[in-house]
Amino acid sequence: MEKKSKMEWHGRFRGRGLRFTIPRRLILETLSSTIDHLSAEEIYIRVHRKYPNVGLTTVYRTLDLLERMGIISRFQFGDGRSRFELVQSSTKAGHHHHLVCTSCKQVIDYDDFVEEEVELLKKVEKALAKKHGFEINGHVIQFYGVCNNCQKQP
Amino acid sequence: MEKKSKMEWHGRFRGRGLRFTIPRRLILETLSSTIDHLSAEEIYIRVHRKYPNVGLTTVYRTLDLLERMGIISRFQFGDGRSRFELVQSSTKAGHHHHLVCTSCKQVIDYDDFVEEEVELLKKVEKALAKKHGFEINGHVIQFYGVCNNCQKQP
DNA sequence: ATTCTATTGAAAATGGTTTTCATTATTAAT
DNA sequence: ATTAATAATGAAAACCATTTTCAATAGAAT
Structure with a gap:
């Protein structure tokens, strides 16, 4: 299951000429392993704990990308920041x-x-x-x- | 209709110990006279044209108030700003x-x-x-x- | 008209997000 | 494996919608 979705993801990136980098994998794994609606900063903190040289900028960029790829959904609940979850x-x-x-x-x-x-x-x-x-x-x-x-x- | 809703509004404000001021009236009239989903700044521009000494701050404050009073609805369409319409x-x-x-x-x-x-x-x-x-x-x-x-x- | 205090405008501060740009890392070709 | 080409990154600065601060103003009851 871990392996499977990892390969799936890799394929979706390569199919578009995109690279499946460490930050991208970590962000996807973070979103996979929770039912919460995380904000960009919350994702950044969790990723950063495991791999400290990932920047907040990259998190924002990756989230935009994943949304455009249709892999995650963005929600606005009214607290002034976007929140994300894997598309169901x-x-x-x-x-x-x-x-x-x-x-x-x-x-x-x-x-x-x-x-x-x-x-x-x-x-x-x-x-x-x-x-x-x-x-x-x-x-x-x-x-x-x-x-x-x-x-x-x- | 104009007069009627003006009095209605006035009553709703006074009923809560709030004042029905010129900026508040103008903002409500602006929202009444369009079917568009205006942003705070768009409302500010329209109000400002008729009554130049109304500040953007007041527009924001008034929109918050009107939302809390249940008179207007706030929507987020994903362009980074809130948009408003009279409650239907x-x-x-x-x-x-x-x-x-x-x-x-x-x-x-x-x-x-x-x-x-x-x-x-x-x-x-x-x-x-x-x-x-x-x-x-x-x-x-x-x-x-x-x-x-x-x-x-x- | 006067008093009380809600409301206001201007400027500064805030905070999430985006842009810039030099550096790094992934991939395909060698 | 090396290398060349370029996608991706991180840090800092910029951006921009919104909020806060605070002294001045203006409704509304008396």
């Missing part, structure tokens, strides 16, 4: 949507109704793609609210 | 969702399937609110893709 294709297990507390910024992944949501979204996506000539390759569903804990403390 | 309650006409071109950043409002979407979302919202103890007060549905025009030019 909406047709596969693991795909989820987000519930965000606008007060403490915590994010809960939910998948309770994702099948239903995705089913509808696929229909909408198809219609919108046709109507507006778009090539659609992603979606976001997010609920915003105030979590249990934040409701108590004013 | 999901139960009322005018409510729409967004289709975003990740290349040129254009945003298309669509309402083709919004009734269906909102119906499902209400069900999900209720379940999530109960399950996680959230008080949910908003949602985002966005599709991301590449528009007709951007597909042509590499």
Whole structure:
């Protein structure tokens, strides 16, 4: 599994004439080994612990690249920074949507109704793609609210 | 309609011990008179044209306030700045969702399937609110893709 | 008109992200 | 393996949307 995805990744890079470097591998491994929604800086810190001569700049550049390659998704939850996770294709297990507390910024992944949501979204996506000539390759569903804990403390 | 909403707004401010000042009125009028998703700076420019001694700081502060009051919604389409529109309650006409071109950043409002979407979302919202103890007060549905025009030019 | 205090504008500070540029490292060819 | 070509990197500086600070101003109740 480790090996397999490593080779998969390597192939996706080489296929585009890109190099599968150490920083790129470490960033992908970091994202693979957590369910959290990490920010660029959080990824930098974790990568940096294992391999101290990786710079924050490279993390930003790599995240942009991975997003353009369709390997990771970028989310904005309202705390002023982008957060990233490995793409969970909406047709596969693991795909989820987000519930965000606008007060403490915590994010809960939910998948309770994702099948239903995705089913509808696929229909909408198809219609919108046709109507507006778009090539659609992603979606976001997010609920915003105030979590249990934040409701108590004013 | 102009007068009516002006009085309505005035009431909502006074009800919270807030003042309905000239900058606040102008910002609300600006948002009322467009269907665009304006950024803080775009709002500032428009307000500034009519009333040059309104500062950008005040625009930011007012937008934060209006969002907290539930009068406007903030969206992040990925171009690095927040964009705002008057709240269109999901139960009322005018409510729409967004289709975003990740290349040129254009945003298309669509309402083709919004009734269906909102119906499902209400069900999900209720379940999530109960399950996680959230008080949910908003949602985002966005599709991301590449528009007709951007597909042509590499 | 006066008082109280919410609100404001200007300037400075903040903080996430991007750019610049000289250096390094990966790959394909030798 | 070496080498040549160039993709990728790190550090520092630049960038830019947003926030903070603070003294001055202006709503609203009296």
